[in-house]
């Protein structure tokens with residue numbers, strides 16, 4: 001049932017405010033400190049977290065590395081399951097291993113989990129399907145509460161994974177004394193604003209559609225971001241290539257001049273994820289480097305960012321203002337919509353992209 005939508009993907013994108021609010025209600029304490037679900041993890045018992053997943057789920061891990069390290073001051077390693085499982089990585093009981101999987105059945109992720117059994121301090125998984133193998137074989141499985149995701153391209157599962165990971169990062173920060181009570185509350189407040197900001201981000205779909213109509217004419221697209229928006233740039237490129245079949249790559253903005261800038265010309269639009277945050281001016285200078293070489297910028301920012309850095313850009317998408325470290329969750333929305341509408345323009349099968357399966361149960 002697509003609930004009046006043309007595709008499951010658009011239905012699932014639209015469901016995000018509701019499922020995110022639901023997930024956050026479960027995992028973040030209210031002002032009286034009550035949780036509906038206590039995660040049941042003692043983050044003081046571990047020296048590091050190793051996160052393992054595939055595809056979009058691994059990019060959710062990558063985004064959350066910024067939160068766990070900056071907010072909770074706990075080192076995080078991220079790896080894709082197909083590499084992790086054969087590398088024989090050293091583990092010990094001071095290591096928490098965390099697996100993220102929508103389906104809970106991804107073969108490489110499951111094999112990586114089995115490798116860790118008996119070697120790590122805790123095997124924690126974050127899944128959508130609680131009746132899955134990965135959930136069953138973990139010491140502790142936490143649901144993302146996204147509801148069934150039918151579209152092959154992951155959308156609401158990705159943002160719900162991020163919401164749960166953000167809530168866990170805040171829990172880790174409190175337990176480890178990395179933030180004081182006031183800072184913890186301020187961050188919790190920012191996280192709880194995310195569903196409302198996602199609603200606002202959904203409302204700018206007409207802008208995103210207009211940009212997509214132009215983007216659909218190109219064969220190559222670059223995505224740039226800094227900080228937690230860097231892994232989101234990787235996700236933007238993955239989403240665009242998997243459903244529109246346009247070649248796309250994501251880079252950290254600061255890496256541009258170490259190679260990819262050689263590709264820049266008027267035939268390769270560059271999508272820049274640029275909330276007006278502490279890194280904004282650096283991102284603007286990266287945009288200027290692109291424009292100076294004839295590159296076309298699609299700038300996704302807020303009103304302040306557009307006013308300060310929007311001169312000369314090819315296309316602009318104006319987002320609501322999002323303060324704090326969780327902007328990556330809100331910016332996932334235009335990234336998803338850009339892929340969706342570009343794919344519609346090109347007439348590809350959005351819900352069933354060629355060669356892809358929803359659950360990858362073979363290696």
Ligand code: F6R
Nearest residue numbers: 055056057101102103106153154
């Ligand atoms: C991309 C996508 C895939 C999955 C990956 C892992 O949109 O959906 O990259 O994220 O196959 O799947 P799960 O989360 O089920 O382990």
